[in-house]
Amino acid sequence: MRGFWGLMRAYWFSNRWREAWALAAVIALLTALSSKAGVWFAEASGELVNSIAFFHDAANTSPLTTLLTNAGWLVLLVVIKDAVITGARTLVSATLHRKWRGWLNSRFNEALLDPNHTHFHAQHSSDAGAPDNIDQRVQESIKDMTGGAIGLAMGVLAVATSLFFVGQKLIADSTEVAGLEFLGDYGSAVLALVVVAAYVPANTWIAMKLGGMLERLSVRMQQAEGSYRGELTTLLRRSFHVAASRGENVQKAMHDRLYSDIDQTWSRLNRVNAGYSSFELVYNFVGARIIAYTPGLVPFIHNRIDLKGYITGAELVNSLISQCSWFIHVMPAIATLRANSRRVIELAEAIENVRQPAEFYRQTGQSDFRYTQQNPVFGLTIQHLELMQKGADAAPFLTTERLRFRRGEWTFLKGESGSGKTSLIKAINGLWAYGRGTVVFPEGVKTFYAAQEVKLPPVSLKELVCLPDTPDDHSDTKAAAALHHAGLGEFIEHLAEGSREGHSWDQILSGGQKQKLIVARILLQQPGLLFLDEATAALDPDGKTAFHQAIKDNCPDAIVISVMHEAIAPRSATGSEFYHSVLTIADGIATKKPLVPTLPAELTTILANPPVRSIAKTPPQEDGWLRITRMRLRQK
Known part of the structure; x- marks a missing residue:
């Protein structure tokens, strides 16, 4: 899974490919329906505006009924598009997100916890390239990366389907435009596409520049957050030592320094986000209220189209701009996606590098x-x-x-x-x-x-006793006997418990x-x-x-x-x-x-300085055990 595209396509070509492609196909179908519903929405909007404009027209024999009918159809289309189609697509895409993330998580767990102890070598490679905050990369970065990738793919598909359906409708309703007579009846459609093509890419370029800044700041923010969280986790493990040494002031200064990095990065990130938000608001207003109504204005002025056609065309152009502007709307999310994918790719590369530890270490030593x-x-x-x-x-x-x-x-x-x-x-x-x-x-x-x-680890007492085996490898009786012989017999009745009174065994x-x-x-x-x-x-x-x-x-x-x-x-x-x-x-x-056996210090002193028997005229006979011991000391 080296590289961005290798990481992206791995799930779709794995043993779970049927699941992946089936969910992706459902999402594609629902996205196409949503785009088609956008065309229906534009037509219904034109009908509603037209019924309002000609409400008092003498030829309109049932103005209220027509108005209410058109309004009802518009509301029904909104419900179908946003509640049914979009809601179903959200559920299916969330399911795909969950499945994809779960598969990637299992792959990284298998790779990290293989018999070669890859998790150990990846962190202790004595190399500046060793990944930091592996927990954050496996959990948060994988989750955000997969969600962002699915959202990006859905957006691309939505743009493609909108271009097809909306473009088809624009061409069907196209008419001649003064000054562009050489285009014939395709004048208004070509004019609409040219306006969109001029407006959207130029602003997308600006969004990409701002997105690059957001990506760099997002990576820096993740690193700063991970360092602070890692230090807090370490503190919880050594809190007794900090308290016993009265090291709270030193620890607090360390936390302040780490959070200062977060705060400064966050400040820069907020400024860029605020600027991007302002840019997006102005872009949306100009696109929806000016650009969308510009292509149909000329034929409307020259009576080539009526008000209904003008409103319908403007809504179609607005829909096309909205869909094609999806990259601009989600550029912050794309920046986050790239930041998260970079974190995951770095971890994947580190794992791949140390899969053969000996070969990896030979690059930097013997x-x-x-x-x-x-x-x-x-x-x-x-x-x-x-x-x-x-x-x-x-x-x-x-x-x-x-x-x-x-x-x-x-x-x-x-x-x-x-x-x-x-x-x-x-x-x-x-x-x-x-x-x-x-x-x-x-x-x-x-x-x-x-x-x-x-x-x-936070598991049951039996699992702790059986490690590295599984609990099924040993009976409760054998596990209890082992605890008893080890001097932990008072805990036998809690063998199946993972904690006691809310505390893990590591704390107890x-x-x-x-x-x-x-x-x-x-x-x-x-x-x-x-x-x-x-x-x-x-x-x-x-x-x-x-x-x-x-x-x-x-x-x-x-x-x-x-x-x-x-x-x-x-x-x-x-x-x-x-x-x-x-x-x-x-x-x-x-x-x-x-090992040369040693004697207790008291016995060694006695043997080195034997007591003097002043009343004895002949040397006392040594006890056989003492004589042997003295010989062993001399040999030593």
């Missing part, structure tokens, strides 16, 4: 990651991995040699802040842009990534409870490869122990790679180690070694 699979008995293997930043000549900031993680092995990943711990986890999962190396996953093993910050659950919810997901899905990226940061020491113990008990064969800020890996309540190895990042190099 991106040569390979992801393959092997027999699950060999676990996870990483070979010669190098992580880089954007740039063709960028040097690696993190390097690893061959790393192997056995089935059931727990690895503690540690390093200073900014050393690249999270970057390494992202690269293993295919979420880092630049670098090279090979990652070999165990075949057929489910992978689970648990991050520090947990965002919960604390940070620690959200991380326990992650445990419930792990217990339910039984992943064979688990990445914990500071997933216990919101838990107290006992909570961290329970977190690890639940995984240890229920996922005995899982490979676990965990990022934590602790200097020492957590242990079980009995003092046994959860982790088997430690992966340390220092000076840009990641090295993996077996």
Whole structure:
């Protein structure tokens, strides 16, 4: 769907083409009927004016009856044209708008949420071309673009049908015009068409210039509105942090600055809109009251046509001007259409660019990651991995040699802040842009990534527990058991609820409870490869122990790679180690070694400074366990 026309025709050549063309055909038929009704309206107007003009004529034997009859026919035509035909066309066009928008929305959702994580790459492409305010583009811009396109097509069709029907009637009623005798009986029709052709295009050119200004300002307004709305949305997510740091003044200044951009753009947009409105009003008056009555004036003066013919001809010309002026009347809408289509096209192009992430990132740096699979008995293997930043000549900031993680092995990943711990986890999962190396996953093993910050979508509690699976993939009993083992048993009775007392689960659950919810997901899905990226940061020491113990008990064969800020890996309540190895990042190099068990600080102090027994004449015999412990400390 690259380009404007590609975006416009995609729906009409999709698997929904029958629906699209059927609705479009109905709209075309109703538009043609509306144009034909315009001709009938002009004739009825001429009859009514004629009955008024000759009301006192001696030849008119029933003036009141004629007047009322003509007025009744005119009112009936108005009802048929505006209430029946136009109303039906509005309903069908609104249905087409809804269908088209729904199809486009589904296409963008499918493209953004594909297995390649396009939504992630589109926003984190490290490129100035990354689209801003994707939510606004998918919702508002698509809605306004499709509605504007349908309106534009209806207007073009109305112009074409009006030219046919009105032109046909003008030619049928045409007569000779003094000074244009060489045109014969087509004089008045040609004169009417020439007047319309001279008046409408010149003013359309002016309207297009003003429309260009409106388009640019509309795009700028959308960007400013989107930035302000995005900041307000972010504030709602971090309102606690703003309150705790007393950052309201800084936040308010930021809002004022963003709204100032909206206000200034809005002011310029209002001035252009006001100017366009004034231009349109003057144009309409001149067209309806002067231009429309000019072509028939000469033959009327020379008695070539009567008053009825003159009024009918003027109404026909007015109808033709009105229909041909449709571009002028909707130029602001066309400007908005172009602005919205530009926003949607930019998003479509960004999506298309990152559909193949590796090829996209190679344009701005080195991106040569390979992801393959092997027999699950060999676990996870990483070979010669190098992580880089954007740039063709960028040097690696993190390097690893061959790393192997056995089935059931727990690895503690540690390093200073900014050393690249999270970057390494992202690269293993295919979420880092630049670098090279090979990652070999165990075949057929489910992978689970648990991050520090947990965002919960507004769905039922069971759906939250089952993510990324669907609720149908797991029974209520299994979901409840997972919640119980994770320490969230008090919420089991609310499993089917999407909220409680008007609040979503994201608002109800604390940070620690959200991380326990992650445990419930792990217990339910039984992943064979688990990445914990500071997933216990919101838990107290006992909570961290329970977190690890639940995984240890229920996922005995899982490979676990965990990022934590602790200097020492957590242990079980009995003092046994959860982790088997430690992966340390220092000076840009990641090295993996077996984990050397440590002793509590109190015991280490006692062993380093044993108590002196002054009454003993011979050295006391050490307890066997203490002797072994002392030897291990010396070895360390």
